[in-house]
Amino acid sequence: MxxxxxxxxxxxxxxxxxxxxxxxxxxxxxxxxxxxxxxxxxxxxxxxxxPDKQALLNDLAAREIRDLLELAAPVLFASDSRAACLALCRFVDSHRTLWSTLLTGGAATTVRAELLVGAGRIAAARPGADDWLPADLKVVWAVGGVIDVLTWWLRQARPYGYDRIGEILDRLVVGPMTAGPVTRRP
Amino acid sequence: MxxxxxxxxxxxxxxxxxxxxxxxxxxxxxxxxxxxxxxxxxxxxxxxxxPDKQALLNDLAAREIRDLLELAAPVLFASDSRAACLALCRFVDSHRTLWSTLLTGGAATTVRAELLVGAGRIAAARPGADDWLPADLKVVWAVGGVIDVLTWWLRQARPYGYDRIGEILDRLVVGPMTAGPVTRRP
Amino acid sequence: MxxxxxxxxxxxxxxxxxxxxxxxxxxxxxxxxxxxxxxxxxxxxxxxxxPDKQALLNDLAAREIRDLLELAAPVLFASDSRAACLALCRFVDSHRTLWSTLLTGGAATTVRAELLVGAGRIAAARPGADDWLPADLKVVWAVGGVIDVLTWWLRQARPYGYDRIGEILDRLVVGPMTAGPVTRRP
Amino acid sequence: MxxxxxxxxxxxxxxxxxxxxxxxxxxxxxxxxxxxxxxxxxxxxxxxxxPDKQALLNDLAAREIRDLLELAAPVLFASDSRAACLALCRFVDSHRTLWSTLLTGGAATTVRAELLVGAGRIAAARPGADDWLPADLKVVWAVGGVIDVLTWWLRQARPYGYDRIGEILDRLVVGPMTAGPVTRRP
DNA sequence: CTCTAATCGAGACGGTACGTCGCGTCTTACG
DNA sequence: CGTAAGACGCGACGTACCGTCTCGATTAGAG
Missing domain, CATH: 1.10.10.60 (Homeodomain-like)
Structure with a gap:
């Protein structure tokens, strides 16, 4: 063994x-x-x-992505989305170097695709309420948004605290999915 | 000449x-x-x-992207963001095959990067109000979001009308940037 | 015309x-x-x-070679071979730059072949006495020898006078063809 | 090893x-x-x-040429030049196909140059008597003459015996170098 | 502590694509 | 409207990397 x-x-x-x-x-x-x-x-x-280069990258990424998705899943469905976002950012923050490499380095495309697949699988298992937003677009949107924000975050020289990014994530990604129609600030 | x-x-x-x-x-x-x-x-x-393969792709993409950005720019700053989103989607819809290729084909990474650069340049020229959202993250967010939604849209077998996607875009991308803190539906 | x-x-x-x-x-x-x-x-x-590069070279070389052969022919058959050799060398000396280029430059192979053909044609017209030396070998020998000596001559930084080379030519090339069996110096 | x-x-x-x-x-x-x-x-x-085509040819030629030169060297300096010439021709005769290719095929120029270098090196090691014939011309002459005669020989359909060519070589190449001034047959 | 089989390093090999260069043809724009 | 300029198809060059393979030379771990 x-x-x-x-x-x-x-x-x-x-x-x-x-x-x-x-x-x-x-x-x-x-x-x-x-x-x-x-x-x-x-x-x-x-x-x-x-068997080839790609296999090594997949092997490498798959492990981390599996862990991340277990934290990221609640972001889509949690009742307390803010807490979920904070947990997600704390996880990434504690593996900062690795994720910095995965997201800002040359593997970004692979990781994005891999994350999409994983998130899609999770979402498929939890059919959400019929909505103005198609379910699979929801996944694309959430994964894309999270990656974009995290990538930006990890690229900053003097990074923001994970709590601040968690809040931004919550407002940018989760907010519009759960919120009603756009309401402007007065 | x-x-x-x-x-x-x-x-x-x-x-x-x-x-x-x-x-x-x-x-x-x-x-x-x-x-x-x-x-x-x-x-x-x-x-x-x-000089090489990449140059051809750049040459090809740069032209279309320039056109798109002229329409996309207002999305970031327009007073009537919904109208801007609709115009953007109408443009993409009328070049559907081309943009389908650019976004869902193998050039996606290049196009995304190219769009980011272009949008960043436009945004830099219009310093926005100091905000809870850093200016460059705003750009990353808006471009990423638009691309994600458009990509999803163009991948659909029986696509939604451009007006519906325009509205989704407005709610998902523009909404949270201009809206106040998250407000949940009752 | x-x-x-x-x-x-x-x-x-x-x-x-x-x-x-x-x-x-x-x-x-x-x-x-x-x-x-x-x-x-x-x-x-x-x-x-x-029609191509080679044709230009041939055109260029053929003219000079024709002139040279008219002088070189007697070398093979002249009764006064020494005078013929001197005439030959005097001719080359007076076109030194050109022949230097033709013989020591990149055209050497072509010129050698061209000369062989020309000399062969001349020799064929004057059937010599049956000899211990086959007629065509005679031509090869004479042309090769002349070219070798001339090439060496034209390569010298401070060249010998044409008269000295003429004499060497006579002894090296013509001598053994007309002379009897080898006789050693005492 | x-x-x-x-x-x-x-x-x-x-x-x-x-x-x-x-x-x-x-x-x-x-x-x-x-x-x-x-x-x-x-x-x-x-x-x-x-590294390129030429290198293969050089590698190929160099080996054979080294062997040939060990036999050819005595031609220049041997006391019994006739025996040396015969040995040389016997060697070439026993590698007839190879040398036929080297001398009458497309490699002739390379082989000639290579032989000249090799012979020059050997000659330089044995400073000969001061002579009416400059030492380096002697080398050019001997090598050129040997090559010309051998090339002609190898091109013949029904070739002469190596002994006859050896004798010709001796008379044409070696003779005039060692003999005194030209003496005509009566 | 040995023995044996798995693992390793080294790198030759057949392929395939690269980007460059030169030839000789053939089109094009210009005088 | 003819001709000099040069774009083009072709094909060889020498380079780089892929993934396969064959060597011996360790070396781990079972007996």
Missing amino acids: ALDARLVRTRAALTAALLALLEQTAFDQITVRQITRTAGVGYATFFRHY | ALDARLVRTRAALTAALLALLEQTAFDQITVRQITRTAGVGYATFFRHY | ALDARLVRTRAALTAALLALLEQTAFDQITVRQITRTAGVGYATFFRHY | ALDARLVRTRAALTAALLALLEQTAFDQITVRQITRTAGVGYATFFRHY
Whole structure:
């Protein structure tokens, strides 16, 4: 059952190498050779663990995304959306470097797609009330909005506190979905 | 002043070919050879017009994006945001195939980035009131939201009317920026 | 009969340009574009005068070679071979730059072949006595030897006088063909 | 120390392929793709072994030329020049196909240059007596003469025996260098 | 503590696409 | 309305990377 120690070590090295490279370069521009050299691993060894580059990225992202979605799901349906948003931002804040890489680095497209799929699956399981907003647009909207705000946040040099972003998220993303028709400030 | 007729013809052929291919394949997967074959043009000829694949896409996207932004700009600042949203959607609707390709095809990332830059430039020229929402996040948010909704829209098999999407846009994107703090429906 | 004046001018320009370039570069490395630019002539114009690069070189070389052969022929058959050799060298000396280019530049192979053909034709017309040396080898030998010596001569920084080379030619090339079996110096 | 077996096999295949093609085509007209296809080797693989076409030819020629020069050197300096010439011709005769390709095929220019360099190096090591014939001209002359005669020989349909050519070589090339001033047959 | 099988490094290899260059043709705009 | 300029199709170049493969050389973990 327990995996060979070398196996674990090599995969960790590859994952770490990809993350390191993603901080500098777009995913598409990274070559397998760069990854293996950075990881201090033989070139062919890469393919003994992953069928290709994309598989490594997926493996890497999938784990984190699964965790994030467990926190993000309530954002869509929670009764207390503000608390949910705050929890979400606190999670991202505590994995700041990783998520910074995932969202602002070259993997953004993959992560966005992966998140959409995950969120869609969750939403499908909880059919919401019939609404002025189609259900799947709701998902696209929520995921897109969250990613946009988080990406912006993680790009800031002196970042805002997670509580402030949580509040912004709540107002920008959740608000208009639950709120009634637009009402202007006086 | 007038350009050589062959020059115009070739560039048009290349642009059309790329668009055609983008409907089927992700931009990164398209090869220059596919483009030139589709365009009925010699391989090397491509490089006499564009330094590389990306340049052709940029050239193609930049034109449409410029037009779109002239319509989209008011969305951020118009007093009558609903009318602005409707105009925006009507424009996209009347170039449906093209924008469908640009947003749902392989060029999405480029178009998003390009739109962000353009919108950022416009926004910078009009310093808004100091707000609970940072100015650049506002831009990211608005552009991201518009793209997300439009992308979803263009992906629908039997699309909604542009007027309905315009209203959704107004409520989802513009609403929370101009509205006061979240107010729940009773 | 009289050729168009422009025609003559263009051909002269092309010929001169090729010669100029041959001083620096091997013939194979010279491009038609270089030639036309150097000649101050449109690219396509080249092909209105010569079917390709080689044709220009042939045209250029053929004329000089014809002249040279009229002097060189006697070398093979003259009763006074020394005088013939001297005449040959005097001719080359008086066209030193041109022949320097032809023999030490990139056209050497062509010139050698062209000379062989010319000399062969002359030799065929004058069937020599049956000999220990096959007639066609005689031609190859004589032409090769003359070219080798001349090439070496033209490459010298401070060249020998043409009279000295004439004498060397006589001893090296003509001597063994006319002389009896090898006789060593005591 | 021992080279990878695949490496050896591939290089041998490439060398053989080039030789085969050289029998039909001038070196300049041969493409790397022809070579690799003939060798049954991937195109890019060629460049893992040789920086370009010329390098393969050099590699191929250099080996044979080294062997030849070890036999040819005595021609210049041997006391018994006739025996040396015979040995030289016997060597070429026993590698007839290869040398036929090298001298009468498209590689002639390269081989001639390569031979000149090699012979020059050997001659430089043995400063000869001060002579009426400059030392370096002597080398040019000897190498050129040997090549001319051998080339002619190898081109003959029904070739002369190597002994006859050896004698001719001796009389044509060696004779005039060692003999005194020209003496005519009575 | 050994033995054996899994894992590894190294890198050659067949492919495919790249972007460049030169040839020789053929169209075009201009004088 | 003819001609110089140059766009074009073609195809070879040399480079880069992919994913496969074959080598030995460790080296982990079961006996």
